[in-house]
Amino acid sequence: MPLDAVHEKMCSGLEQDMFTAAVLQVIRKGRILFHGAYGTLGGQGTPEADTQTLFDMASVTKILATTPLWMLLESESPGIIDENLTRWFPEAPPDKSSITPRHLLAHASGLPAWRPYYLMGSGSSHSASVRARILSEVLAYPIGRGCIYSDLGFMLLGFMLEKETGRSLKECAREMMYEPLGLEDMLFRPADRAERIALTRFGDATGLVNDLNARALGGVAGHAGLFATADAAGRLALEIMRSYLDRGFFKTSVIRRFCARPGFTADSTRALGFDTPAVEGSSCGRFFSRRSVGHTGFTGVSLWMDMEREAIGVLLTNRVVKGESDFRIKDFRPSVYDAVMSAVVDE
DSSP: OTTHHHHHHHHHHHHTTSOSEEEEEEEETTEEEEEEEEEBSSSTTSOBOOTTOBEEOGGGHIIIIIHHHHHHHHHHSTTGGGSOGGGTOTTOOTTTTTOOHHHHHTTOSOOOSOOOGGGGOOSTTHHHHHHHHHHHSOOSSOTTSOOOOOHHHHHHHHHHHHHHHSSOHHHHHIIIIITTTTOTTEEEOOGGGGGGBOOSSTTSOTTOOSOHHHHHTTSOOSSSOEEEOHHHHHHHHHHHHHHHTTOSSSOHHHHHHHTSOOOSSTTOOBOSSSBOOOSSSOTTOSOSOSSEEEEEETTTEEEEEETTTTEEEEEEEOGGGGOTTOOTHHHHHHHHHHHHHHHHTTO
């Protein structure tokens, strides 16, 4: 069968010790064509991974929590993504006052990529300290005149969501999206489901988010912190795709704008929140169409949606448990997606 090659590819990754746990789900035109689990939650002596295994979604949080919440806000309040930062933070300094959510979503705000804010501590007052530090950062380039992939920008987007709604980011995601869509296996701080979570760092309590900045923020942040099964991620991706095609939960005109590159810089692949395929060396491989969006996450997770072919690939692994400097996933991931698309594109 065509998808046998996909299964063999996943078995090869496990045999090469790239991860201990992996789940791959493939959806085409609304049908699940493949849903396979591989390995164990944390190596020898730990439970087997299955299709109910929860993975630390790392930066895929950006497109399964923060970005769709901004899509909902833009639908409710058209133009909100072009409001200045001072709407939420009147104290923003002059060099940052004209940053908008659109800039932040497109990674075109001028904010640097990352800072070790977790070294400042944690606790109830930490969020305010992190917000103040982000607002005091020196911009790496003029607003809208460049592109640096920035966790800081998405942290800020999370804080802005909380300011706008008067609710925590966790509550926003649950009440505005996950509960209405029946996504019980998409959640922040899932310590009560420890027996189902793939390990990302030996010695950590199960369910503790891998990203240290998100951890210091209590496990809930705009850039990372979400845990999900492949099925839950695939169901939300399918809802995004249906909405793009004019029959889903999100407003079609809004989601199409979010899925398009905003054009701040000619060489950026970034849309609003989403990434799009690069001409060469894309994480989604060679066969996703130009009308595709997706994202990757540091823990070894990724999700891609091809709006033209109505194909979705959700590849979740815990590759970081083998060492954060082991980046074999960068070659493995596109090879899996190539095998997927070769199998299903003419299905």
